[in-house]
Amino acid sequence: MASCGGLVSTVLWAIFLIQVIETSHSKASTNVTCIGAEREALLKFKLGLTDPWRRLKSWTREECCEWEGVECNKKTGHVLKLDLHNPCIELDQIDGILIPSYKCMLGGNIVPSLIELEYLKYLDLSANCFSTQKIPMFFASLQKLEYLNLSYSCFDGHIPRQLNNLSKLQYLDLSGDGPWYLTSDNLGWVSKLSSLKYLHMSSVNLSKAKDWFGSINMLSSLQSLELSNCGLQDVPSSLQANFTSLRFLDIGSNNINSYIPQWIYNLSKLEHIDLSSNSLNGGCFPMAIIDNNQRLAFFDASGNSLEGEFPKNMSSLCKLQVVQLSYNSLNGNISVIFGPLGCRQSKWKIFDVYGNLFSGDLPNQFGDFKELELLDFSLNSFSGSIPANLGELTSLRGLYLQYNKLTGTIPESIGRLLNLKELQLQNNFLYGVVSELHFENLKSLTSLDFSSNELILNVSSTWVPPFQVRMLDLSDCKVGPNFPKWLQTHRNITMLRMSNASISDGIPDWLHNIFPNIAVLDISTNMLRGQVPQDIGDKMPQLRELILEDNNLTGGIPSSLCKLNELYEIRLSKNQLSGKLPRCWGASQAFGYLLFGDNKLNGQIPKSLCHVWSLFGLSLQKNRFVGGIPPQYCQLKHLQFLSLAQNSISGPIPNCFDEMTYLVNGTWIDLFDFVVEVMVNGRKTYQVYEVNVMVNTKGTSQIYGFTLESFCSIDLSANMLDGQIPKEFPKLIRLQNLNLSRNKLSGYIPSNIGDLKNLESLDLSRNKLSGTIPPSISSVDFLSHLNLSFNRR
Ligand SMILES: *[C@@H]1O[C@H](CO)[C@@H](O)[C@H](O)[C@H]1NC(C)=O
Numbered sequence: 001m002a003s004c005g006g007l008v009s010t011v012l013w014a015i016f017l018i019q020v021i022e023t024s025h026s027k028a029s030t031n032v033t034c035i036g037a038e039r040e041a042l043l044k045f046k047l048g049l050t051d052p053w054r055r056l057k058s059w060t061r062e063e064c065c066e067w068e069g070v071e072c073n074k075k076t077g078h079v080l081k082l083d084l085h086n087p088c089i090e091l092d093q094i095d096g097i098l099i100p101s102y103k104c105m106l107g108g109n110i111v112p113s114l115i116e117l118e119y120l121k122y123l124d125l126s127a128n129c130f131s132t133q134k135i136p137m138f139f140a141s142l143q144k145l146e147y148l149n150l151s152y153s154c155f156d157g158h159i160p161r162q163l164n165n166l167s168k169l170q171y172l173d174l175s176g177d178g179p180w181y182l183t184s185d186n187l188g189w190v191s192k193l194s195s196l197k198y199l200h201m202s203s204v205n206l207s208k209a210k211d212w213f214g215s216i217n218m219l220s221s222l223q224s225l226e227l228s229n230c231g232l233q234d235v236p237s238s239l240q241a242n243f244t245s246l247r248f249l250d251i252g253s254n255n256i257n258s259y260i261p262q263w264i265y266n267l268s269k270l271e272h273i274d275l276s277s278n279s280l281n282g283g284c285f286p287m288a289i290i291d292n293n294q295r296l297a298f299f300d301a302s303g304n305s306l307e308g309e310f311p312k313n314m315s316s317l318c319k320l321q322v323v324q325l326s327y328n329s330l331n332g333n334i335s336v337i338f339g340p341l342g343c344r345q346s347k348w349k350i351f352d353v354y355g356n357l358f359s360g361d362l363p364n365q366f367g368d369f370k371e372l373e374l375l376d377f378s379l380n381s382f383s384g385s386i387p388a389n390l391g392e393l394t395s396l397r398g399l400y401l402q403y404n405k406l407t408g409t410i411p412e413s414i415g416r417l418l419n420l421k422e423l424q425l426q427n428n429f430l431y432g433v434v435s436e437l438h439f440e441n442l443k444s445l446t447s448l449d450f451s452s453n454e455l456i457l458n459v460s461s462t463w464v465p466p467f468q469v470r471m472l473d474l475s476d477c478k479v480g481p482n483f484p485k486w487l488q489t490h491r492n493i494t495m496l497r498m499s500n501a502s503i504s505d506g507i508p509d510w511l512h513n514i515f516p517n518i519a520v521l522d523i524s525t526n527m528l529r530g531q532v533p534q535d536i537g538d539k540m541p542q543l544r545e546l547i548l549e550d551n552n553l554t555g556g557i558p559s560s561l562c563k564l565n566e567l568y569e570i571r572l573s574k575n576q577l578s579g580k581l582p583r584c585w586g587a588s589q590a591f592g593y594l595l596f597g598d599n600k601l602n603g604q605i606p607k608s609l610c611h612v613w614s615l616f617g618l619s620l621q622k623n624r625f626v627g628g629i630p631p632q633y634c635q636l637k638h639l640q641f642l643s644l645a646q647n648s649i650s651g652p653i654p655n656c657f658d659e660m661t662y663l664v665n666g667t668w669i670d671l672f673d674f675v676v677e678v679m680v681n682g683r684k685t686y687q688v689y690e691v692n693v694m695v696n697t698k699g700t701s702q703i704y705g706f707t708l709e710s711f712c713s714i715d716l717s718a719n720m721l722d723g724q725i726p727k728e729f730p731k732l733i734r735l736q737n738l739n740l741s742r743n744k745l746s747g748y749i750p751s752n753i754g755d756l757k758n759l760e761s762l763d764l765s766r767n768k769l770s771g772t773i774p775p776s777i778s779s780v781d782f783l784s785h786l787n788l789s790f791n792r793r
């Protein structure tokens with residue numbers, strides 16, 4: 001019996017629905033017409049609504065029981081069901097999840113005429129957007145309601161506690177997505193809904209509902225409880241759960257900072273458990289939860305603080321399909337996790353443990369895991385080689401082994417994973433020659449990352465990455481000396497990284513002509529010669545990141561780059577570029593970083609750069625710039641890294657740097673998730689690169705393969721600046737590095753220089769400063785480098 005619990009429940013659910021609706025689908029055989037008063041009520045209700053998509057166009061006919069969304073009792077003619085949920089959904093382009101679409105939305109007011117529908121059992125208004133702000137109190141009069149779905153419908157404010165009147169309610173869905181709109185400070189009203197089976201209130205603000213558990217614990221028929229992102233904090237640990245029939249539990253994305261509550265261990269019918277993104281810690285892995293729930297199919301405890309070893313016998317749970325444990329502190333050796341099965345065939349589909357502390361060998365017994373689609377072992381400390389047996393996982397779509405300590409060669413058996421879409425092997429110690437054998441059959445592969453290993457791509461062989469690849473990272477592989485010819489046939493690439501790939505070629509004419517969709521082009525740290533193509537901005541209109549630093553490029557910086565409104569980052573430092581910077585920068589650009597240091601650029605630094613409001617980092621150091629620092633640069637409110645060092649810049653330092661508010665008091669703004677367009681099953685979608693910045697002491701931060709100077713720093717050293725140190729400088733309290741050395745600055749060091757509390761390095765040496773060292777400097781806690789030498793004092 002236990003083994004077919006899922007089916008039983010589906011059947012029960014179907015029977016239930018039939019009871020609720022008691023409706024006739026064979027409308028032709030019924031002659032019952034709707035009740036006049038109810039028809040009137042519906043028409044009044046319609047008058048309050050706006051319906052730009054004409055979903056209610058059938059609401060004119062005499063027989064209201066045949067109107068769109070309306071169903072009646074076939075004997076009495078009373079309206080039983082009103083289902084006006086928005087049927088249109090679309091793929092959210094950022095999160096890749098399905099969301100209600102504006103298309104088909106109803107709006108307007110919900111007028112109380114609905115009270116007339118005295119026999120209404122089922123009301124679904126979900127995924128519309130009514131301008132009625134609050135949930136109408138009169139819903140509480142719909143005494144016969146068994147199903148009420150107001151999810152994703154733009155309601156906000158407090159949930160009326162009068163809903164406690166709905167004693168027949170079995171389904172209540174008030175969920176939202178994202179930010180909190182609805183609030184309930186006390187779930188006392190819920191405790192009266194004694195028939196409730198489904199309670200879904202995700203993204204309802206329950207942060208003040210201290211006794212939420214006590215209230216919900218009165219619902220002994222509860223089968224499904226969704227309270228994710230509700231601001232829940234206090235979860236009583238000792239209490240017993242009353243709702244022992246619970247099958248679906250989601251309390252993810254709350255602030256639950258405790259041991260896994262005891263009552264969860266007592267629920268034995270759970271099929272779905274989501275505890276993700278809390279701060280749960282439970283010492284060792286909560287195997288008892290899993291052991292008690294032989295029907296468990298989904299277990300997500302990612303983003304918590306679980307510690308200790310992983311249970312070895314998890315694979316004995318025959319119903320399990322999804323195991324997500326990423327971002328915890330689990331450790332030990334899981335080489336036998338795919339061990340003996342308790343059943344003939346495993347149902348595991350997703351096994352995801354990235355970001356833990358696992359070590360030892362990867363598992364290598366996969367034969368019984370034929371349904372596994374996603375296997376993520378990344379960001380651990382696995383060593384040894386990639387097991388050849390992985391080739392047995394024929395359903396695999398995503399294989400993520402990056403950021404481990406794997407050695408050896410890439411097994412040829414990977415070439416048998418015919419459904420593979422994403423393969424990420426970067427940042428390991430893999431070596432050897434990548435032969436064509438691996439990939440000729442991988443017709444679904446769209447993303448391939450081999451970077452930061454010691455792999456060699458044998459360009460003299462016919463190795464070609466699969467045609468359909470969109471994202472390709474071959475950084476630190478030996479690709480060169482020439483650009484591989486196959487690039488010419490891979491026109492759909494959106495991300496190409498070949499940093500440090502031993503390429504000593506000119507940028508070929510064809511390169512910028514063949515990637516109309518490219519968003520990220522990184523060919524840094526090679527020996528590229530020749531010029532950056534002048535029309536690059538015209539030919540690669542989607543470019544977001546252009547990284548050609550650390551090569552031997554010559555010529556000027558193309559002014560066509562100014563046309564790229566999507567461009568976020570240009571890194572051309574450490575080349576032989578010459579000429580003037582383009583002067584065409586404008587406010588429509590959203591650059592974060594412009595790094596042009598270590599070249600032979602000359603002329604004045606263009607004022608127009610001040611329009612690039614979003615600039616975080618600007619580096620023009622070690623060039624041949626002349627003229628003054630345009631005071632307009634003070635408008636760069638987000639600037640946190642500015643280096644103009646080692647040029648021939650003269651004149652005073654503008655005394656308005658305190659207008660750079662980020663350095664004064666700013667908070668991090670989230671321009672950091674950048675998005676790359678990809679095609680999934682022929683549909684355009686977007687891949688979000690979440691950029692996790694980990695700043696190190698050198699002032700650079702490693703961001704999955706590229707570095708950013710996110711250090712708060714101003715370096716104007718080794719120029720010909722004169723005048724005084726502006727009095728405003730000490731207001732830049734976020735500054736970690738200030739270097740004004742080797743200029744001709746005179747006057748005093750500002751007496752409040754000690755206000756720069758975050759300063760780690762201060763160099764004012766080799767100027768013409770006079771006076772004494774301000775005593776306040778001793779109050780800077782982190783100062784590890786101080787140089788005031790060679791001044792007049
Ligand atoms: C119902 O309608 C059908 C045809 O539409 C008719 O033959 C039948 O007599 C009607 N029954 C009643 C009770 O009116």
Ligand SMILES: *[C@@H]1O[C@H](CO)[C@@H](O)[C@H](O)[C@H]1NC(C)=O
Nearest residue numbers: 085126127149151171173198
């Ligand atoms: C409520 O409506 C939403 C959107 O239409 C749907 O996804 C959800 O499953 C419904 N809830 C219940 C409990 O049926």
Ligand SMILES: *[C@@H]1O[C@H](CO)[C@@H](O)[C@H](O)[C@H]1NC(C)=O
Nearest residue numbers: 137138139140141142162165
């Ligand atoms: C609650 O139900 C009672 C009848 O049981 C009814 O008289 C009352 O009006 C309802 N309250 C609200 C707020 O609708």
Ligand SMILES: *[C@@H]1O[C@H](CO)[C@@H](O)[C@H](O)[C@H]1NC(C)=O
Nearest residue numbers: 180183184185205206207208
């Ligand atoms: C959540 O609700 C509480 C109490 O009603 C309120 O004080 C708080 O501001 C709300 N939080 C948000 C983010 O809306």
Ligand SMILES: *[C@@H]1O[C@H](CO)[C@@H](O)[C@H](O)[C@H]1NC(C)=O
Nearest residue numbers: 214217218219220239240242
């Ligand atoms: C369990 O639910 C019943 C009502 O269904 C209630 O009387 C009882 O107090 C609840 N027990 C706990 C521990 O809350």
Ligand SMILES: *[C@@H]1O[C@H](CO)[C@@H](O)[C@H](O)[C@H]1NC(C)=O
Nearest residue numbers: 240262263264265266267288
């Ligand atoms: C609940 O779990 C605890 C500990 O796991 C156990 O001692 C207790 O007997 C269980 N109670 C029920 C009713 O299953």
Ligand SMILES: *[C@@H]1O[C@H](CO)[C@@H](O)[C@H](O)[C@H]1NC(C)=O
Nearest residue numbers: 287291311312313314316317
């Ligand atoms: C898994 O192992 C633990 C401890 O060895 C044991 O208590 C538990 O019953 C096992 N679970 C299954 C499903 O075999």
Ligand SMILES: *[C@@H]1O[C@H](CO)[C@@H](O)[C@H](O)[C@H]1NC(C)=O
Nearest residue numbers: 332333334335336359360361
């Ligand atoms: C990991 O466990 C397996 C099986 O218990 C054992 O064979 C292997 O040596 C272990 N590896 C390490 C590094 O401890």
Ligand SMILES: *[C@@H]1O[C@H](CO)[C@@H](O)[C@H](O)[C@H]1NC(C)=O
Nearest residue numbers: 433456457458459460461462
């Ligand atoms: C590269 O491929 C060519 C042709 O297939 C082969 O002759 C050569 O040995 C390969 N080089 C390496 C290093 O494997």
Ligand SMILES: *[C@@H]1O[C@H](CO)[C@@H](O)[C@H](O)[C@H]1NC(C)=O
Nearest residue numbers: 467468489490491492679682
């Ligand atoms: C590139 O994408 C287009 C549109 O999705 C597709 O028709 C074409 O086959 C793709 N080309 C390659 C080489 O994958």
Ligand SMILES: *[C@@H]1O[C@H](CO)[C@@H](O)[C@H](O)[C@H]1NC(C)=O
Nearest residue numbers: 527529530551552553554576
């Ligand atoms: C860089 O290019 C110049 C000529 O443009 C050449 O003289 C120089 O040798 C190159 N540098 C290296 C390291 O190849």
Ligand SMILES: *[C@@H]1O[C@H](CO)[C@@H](O)[C@H](O)[C@H]1NC(C)=O
Nearest residue numbers: 658659661662664665666667
């Ligand atoms: C930062 O400072 C500016 C100017 O002093 C002020 O207008 C702004 O409100 C401050 N912002 C914050 C977040 O404190």
